[in-house]
Amino acid sequence: MNVTVKTLEPIRVAFVRHMGPYNEVGKAWETVCMYLGKEGLLGPDAQFIGVCYDNPEVTPADKIRYDACITVAPEFQGEGPVGVQVLAGGAYGVTTHEGPYHKLNETYAKLYGQWLPQSTYDLRNEPSLEFYLNDPNSTSPEDLLTDIYTPITHVK
Numbered sequence: 001m002n003v004t005v006k007t008l009e010p011i012r013v014a015f016v017r018h019m020g021p022y023n024e025v026g027k028a029w030e031t032v033c034m035y036l037g038k039e040g041l042l043g044p045d046a047q048f049i050g051v052c053y054d055n056p057e058v059t060p061a062d063k064i065r066y067d068a069c070i071t072v073a074p075e076f077q078g079e080g081p082v083g084v085q086v087l088a089g090g091a092y093g094v095t096t097h098e099g100p101y102h103k104l105n106e107t108y109a110k111l112y113g114q115w116l117p118q119s120t121y122d123l124r125n126e127p128s129l130e131f132y133l134n135d136p137n138s139t140s141p142e143d144l145l146t147d148i149y150t151p152i153t154h155v156k
Helices: 024-040 101-118
Strands: 004-009 012-020 049-051 063-072 082-088 090-098 121-123 126-134 145-152
Touching: 004 024, 004 145, 012 049, 024 063, 024 145, 090 101, 101 121, 101 145
Parallel strands: none
Antiparallel strands: 004 090, 012 063, 012 082, 049 063, 049 126, 090 145, 121 145, 126 145
């Protein structure tokens, strides 16, 4: 597994919160994309980011929290179901998942079960981030690329 350590600056995003299983986040994405599209705010530089708060192995499915996020300008103000937040900057262990979203859990298992215990890092108390690098509407599931950002701190 190839993991690189990167430092992120804080990122301002519009978001819609989803409560429930990760495989049901599509409605949150529809809501945030439709809102920003209607406002003319889905530019070519927009980044699509998922914020994953909970481990589905330990959190009941109906309690899982996920934010569907899109980067926005400083002057953007949320409305209705679309809020604004700033994603935490800092150190992250980053690896790229290639393939369908429903197999992201396999990459997470390797990241947390193999790489992290053997590294000189520990988890930082922030959620993991998923940067979606290509469009699932025009990319076959096998070719989807997702950068997984795991918040870390140097301990060893």
